Amino acid sequence: MNILSIxxxxxxxxxxxxxxxxxxxxxxxxxxxxxxxxxxxHTGYGKWQGPVFDAGLIRDMVGGIExxxxxxxxxxxxxxxxxxxxxxxxxxxxxxxxxxxxxxxRYCCDPVIGDVGRGIFVRExxxxxxxxxxxxxxxxxxxxxxxxxYLAGCESxxxxxxxxxxxxxxxxxxxxxxxxxxxxxxxxxxxxxxxxSDETGRFRLRTPKLNLVVNGAGDAIAALFFAHYLRxxxxxxxxxxxxxxxFGVLMKTAEVGAPEIQIVAAQxxxxxxxxxxxxxxx
Numbered sequence: 093m094n095i096l097s098i099x100x101x102x103x104x105x106x107x108x109x110x111x112x113x114x115x116x117x118x119x120x121x122x123x124x125x126x127x128x129x130x131x132x133x134h135t136g137y138g139k140w141q142g143p144v145f146d147a148g149l150i151r152d153m154v155g156g157i158e159x160x161x162x163x164x165x166x167x168x169x170x171x172x173x174x175x176x177x178x179x180x181x182x183x184x185x186x187x188x189x190x191x192x193x194x195x196x197x198r199y200c201c202d203p204v205i206g207d208v209g210r211g212i213f214v215r216e217x218x219x220x221x222x223x224x225x226x227x228x229x230x231x232x233x234x235x236x237x238x239x240x241x242y243l244a245g246c247e248s249x250x251x252x253x254x255x256x257x258x259x260x261x262x263x264x265x266x267x268x269x270x271x272x273x274x275x276x277x278x279x280x281x282x283x284x285x286x287x288x289s290d291e292t293g294r295f296r297l298r299t300p301k302l303n304l305v306v307n308g309a310g311d312a313i314a315a316l317f318f319a320h321y322l323r324x325x326x327x328x329x330x331x332x333x334x335x336x337x338x339f340g341v342l343m344k345t346a347e348v349g350a351p352e353i354q355i356v357a358a359q360x361x362x363x364x365x366x367x368x369x370x371x372x373x374x
Contacts, residue, residue: 093121093322094165096157096190098150098183099172099311101127103142105352107134108172111308112315114355115337118362119319124166126153126186128179134307144175147182154186163193170318172311173204173214177221184229200318201230201266202310205239208273212242228265232321234314235261236273250277251296255374258289267291268327270317270334272310288317288331288371295328295371299339304346306353313338316362328371336365343367 095116100108109125116123128150131142157163169187174180187199203222206212212219223243227233233243237254241247243264244257254276258269268290279285284301287294313334320330340361345354355362 093167093319094124094162095121095168095170095315095319096124096126096154096166096186097170097315098126098128098186099170100129100131100175101125102131102134102140104133106308106312106355108308108311111311111353111355112170112172114359115312115362116315116319118359119316119323121319124157126150128173128175136307147176147178150179150182150186154189158189158193163190166190166194166197168198168200168318168322170200170202170315171226172202172314174218174221174226176215177217180218180221180226184225187229198231198318198322199229200232200234200314201226202234202314203227203239203243204310205235205242207236208238208275211238223264227261230266232268232270232318233261233266234270234272234310234317236310237271237275240269240271240274248274248276251374254287255289255294258287258294262289268321270314270331272313286331286335288327290327292327294374295331296374297331297335297369297371299335299369302339302342302346304342306342306345306351308353308355309338309342312341312353312355328373331371332369333365335371336368337362339369340365340367 244260248254271287274285286297316334320333341358344358
């Protein structure tokens with residue numbers, strides 16, 4: 093499996109490609125990584141150093157790969173945080189280039205817009221670009237609850253609300269939707285839900301809610317879900333495998349009290365989760 097992953101990069105810690113690349117490799121995928129930024133650390137620390145790359149770099153990198161004659165072997169494109177609409181447009185151009193070479197290739201978009209309690213935290217124009225351009229171009233999207241509600245234009249207070257929102261988002265174009273960090277009225281305290289949907293059905297998976305705050309978990313689960321969905325073709329299995337793996341990684345992170353997600357130290361959880369959660373059909 094070959095995946096073109098276009099995301100940010102940090103030298104210290106794990107977000108963007110630094111969170112997605114190793115789990116994909118641990119699952120046996122070749123990752124063709126294109127970095128949209130090269131930062132010392134994620135911006136949540138308040139201070140960081142390093143450059144932001146422009147859209148021209150993405151086009152140059154994709155063009156160079158295309159010259160190798162290998163884009164026909166690319167099984168999918170993965171994208172996350174987009175620093176600006178110009179970067180987003182370059183990513184969608186990359187998707188189109190890959191699809192010309194391999195019409196079976198799939199595009200997974202993690203539509204990073206904001207989060208519950210924080211609101212929208214991306215640049216002006218990005219939320220609209222996600223809803224009007226990126227999400228309609230995607231085969232698979234992996235929003236959190238806040239992003240689901242933004243894209244659907246409604247608030248998911250109940251499971252029925254969330255299912256209606258997912259249906260509305262399917263209407264924008266994506267075949268498969270994975271909703272992360274979902275908490276509705278029947279989600280118990282101390283638990284967190286994930287919801288996945290495609291033409292085969294709708295599934296919910298519930299795990300304990302761990303007492304930790306780290307960045308990069310969303311990037312990692314998007315990558316894991318994408319890889320498993322491409323490989324097994326069954327959304328309930330992909331949900332179970334991805335959620336079980338990320339829970340194991342986060343459990344190890346909580347045990348050591350680390351400020352960064354412990355992807356490398358807990359790498360065995362990626363391929364052989366110590367606790368398996370099953371998806372329940374709705």
